[in-house]
Amino acid sequence: MRKTTLFTLDTPYREPLSICAAEFGAPDAPRSIAVVGSTRGNEIQQTFICAQLIERLSAAEERGLLAQDARILVIPSANPFSMNIGERFWPVDHTDINRMFPGYDAGETTQRIAAGLFEAVKDCDFGISLGSYYLPGDFLTHVRVTHANAISDESLQLADAFGFPYVVSRTPSSFDTTTLNYNWQVWNTHAFTVLAKETDTINQRTATYVQNGILRFMNAMGFVQSRSMGGSLAVHIDESDLVDVRSESAGGFFLRNVESGERVVEGQTLAVVADGFDGHVRETLRAPVTGYVFFSHTAPLINQYTIAFKLVPEVA
Amino acid sequence: MIETVFSAELPVGEHLLIQKNRIVGTGGPGPRIAIVTGVHGDELEGQYVAFELARRLKSALHLLSGTVDIYPAVNPLGINSIQRGMPLFDLDLNRTFPGNGNGPMAETMTAAVMDDIRGADVCVDIHASNIFLREMPQVRINELSADQLVPLAPLLNVDFVWVHASATVLESTLAYSLNSAGTPTLVVEAGVGMRITEEYGRRLTDGILRLAAHLGAWKGDFYSAPEPIVSHDGEVSYLNAEHAGIFLPRAKHATVLHEGEVVGIIADPLSGDVVEEVRSPRAGLLFTLRAYPIVYPGSLLARILGDIQ
Structure with missing residues (x-):
């Protein structure tokens, strides 16, 4: 393993921002894969997953288990600058680096950061980013493919190799066209976004679960010999198949009865919204279908018109 | 008349309200003109325009034919807390139009704003720059809408009109969405974030009255600035x-x-x-x-x- 610096940026009053990668294999190897942990400062779990992945890949390298004709890049954080001061976005102008791809090396600061990262990973055959969703909450760990172009169909099939329970296909909105995942596909990289359950807290058990999935994928694609435990037969769903449960009539305290991953039956109470003044139940959120909790709002407070749950219907 | 365009209950004893001031002239029927500002919470130049325009119209309703709807704060929580975006929501509000009435609160809100403005004869979306840059008064027009909007833009008393290239990511702005829906919408940029430049505000207010006069809605006075530069x-x-x-x-x-x-x-x-x-x-x-x-x-x-x- 070599620790390499992919990009640096001078900053006023602080040390330069450095985007560092763990590099395995020859720089000019004919096959390559990149794993990007965080582009936002609160993606702590994503950064932790990559840090431990580097440790596991280093051990595999010492034992001669990495492919000789392949290069692996693992980049725990593309935005340590925000992480070190507890900010999610770029602390100066609150722009989101993951809305700046493919970047522009003569443009604004976050465009330059995105360009610096993208230049290092854009020619990889496979790209895995560990993102977080724009709505705060917990997800059932899954892999998603943004359906950008023709390569996406093949990527959807390859995504089974992670062994996560769900592979989600997403039709991109206009604001998706500046993400890392989308632009990887424009450059003909098979691109996958892995959404781990947590974002701004570390859960060692689920971190290992995600690493196992990434190593299963690397094993299937011939980058590393790994017999990661477990793995599921993936169910493919389109994001539009998910059934939203929203707080329609009230805001207040959010009192949740179920966790992401649980099976729920039609009519089951998922949560209640209690009045912020006297605590009485203002709204009961029930499952409209029998299925599995795919996403759950986790904050203790909830606004009216908030998507509190996303369910995968058990029967399509 | 103050009307509520959108209301959502917040957790503890408060509602998020988007309000508009609907000013109906007594000069007879006429077009509906929408003036929108405060999509970005750190851009305050439009606040002065909202105030000054409402003040002048209310003092001369007989000179107004038709309706002027003024929306001073599309992002009230952002303005209130000195934030460009909407608190607790990751996306730039001006990347969520035309919204989704069944989506998260922010997108439900932008859908309500969109639905309320849709059908107006013309809309002016007033931005300032952010806190980092100072801008001369200008109208920015997506090249896809140039044929319809370039003739209207000089009426707003700006110094220049910038016709810019289309970009996929900009398809989710308020202006793009309204123009796509058939409501001609001009985007104004002027001044600097978190500040009010009254001189620019007065010029824009007169410009809006000049635009209203062009549409046959205003018979009062207004100042006309020299012809702006049109650039690409x-x-x-x-x-x-x-x-x-x-x-x-x-x-x-x-x-x-x-x-x-x-x-x-x-x-x-x-x-x-x-x-x-x-x-x-x-x-x-x-x-x-x-x-x-x-x-x-x-x-x-x-x-x-x-x-x-």
Whole structure:
């Protein structure tokens, strides 16, 4: 393993921002894969997953288990600058680096950061980013493919190799066209976004679960010999198949009865919204279908018109 | 009449309200004109326009034919808490239009705003710059809407009209969505974030009245500014910082520079050195100038419109 610096940026009053990668294999190897942990400062779990992945890949390298004709890049954080001061976005102008791809090396600061990262990973055959969703909450760990172009169909099939329970296909909105995942596909990289359950807290058990999935994928694609435990037969769903449960009539305290991953039956109470003044139940959120909790709002407070749950219907 | 366009209950004893002031003239029927501002919570120049326009219209309702709807705050929580975006929501609100009535609260809100404005005869969406840059009054037009909007833009009393290239990511703005829905919408940029420049506000207010007069809705007085410059992307140069430090402008905003003229310097307070001297790459109008001193490599310092005498 070599620790390499992919990009640096001078900053006023602080040390330069450095985007560092763990590099395995020859720089000019004919096959390559990149794993990007965080582009936002609160993606702590994503950064932790990559840090431990580097440790596991280093051990595999010492034992001669990495492919000789392949290069692996693992980049725990593309935005340590925000992480070190507890900010999610770029602390100066609150722009989101993951809305700046493919970047522009003569443009604004976050465009330059995105360009610096993208230049290092854009020619990889496979790209895995560990993102977080724009709505705060917990997800059932899954892999998603943004359906950008023709390569996406093949990527959807390859995504089974992670062994996560769900592979989600997403039709991109206009604001998706500046993400890392989308632009990887424009450059003909098979691109996958892995959404781990947590974002701004570390859960060692689920971190290992995600690493196992990434190593299963690397094993299937011939980058590393790994017999990661477990793995599921993936169910493919389109994001539009998910059934939203929203707080329609009230805001207040959010009192949740179920966790992401649980099976729920039609009519089951998922949560209640209690009045912020006297605590009485203002709204009961029930499952409209029998299925599995795919996403759950986790904050203790909830606004009216908030998507509190996303369910995968058990029967399509 | 103050009307509520959208209401959502917040957790503890409060509602998020988007309100508009519907001013109906007594001069007879006429067009509906929508004036929108406050999509970005740190852009306050439009607040003055909302105030001044409502004040002038209310004092002369007999001169108004039709309706003027004024929406001062599409992002009330952002304005209230000095944030560009909406608190607890990741996306720029102006990347969520036309919204989704069944989506998250922010998208439900933008859908309600969109539905309320849709069908107006014309809409003006007033932005300021962010806190980092100072802008001359200008109208920005997506090239896809240029044929319809370029003839209307000079009426707003701006200094120039910038016709820019279309970009997929901009398809989720309020203006793009309304123009796609058949409501002609002009985007105004003027001034600087978190401040109000009354001179610009008065000009824009007169410009809106001039536009209303053009549509047959206003019979009162208004000031007409000289014809603006109409430019395209190729005529605009961007000057970005190459070094970190403090930017000290040396050229005056809204003046014409000659090629090679010093726009400003970047200084290092620790060493006492000037680390960069920023010069104009072409002769032209300095229409954007950095207002916030701290810069990183890449920070936008200035924009210059070329081929100006």
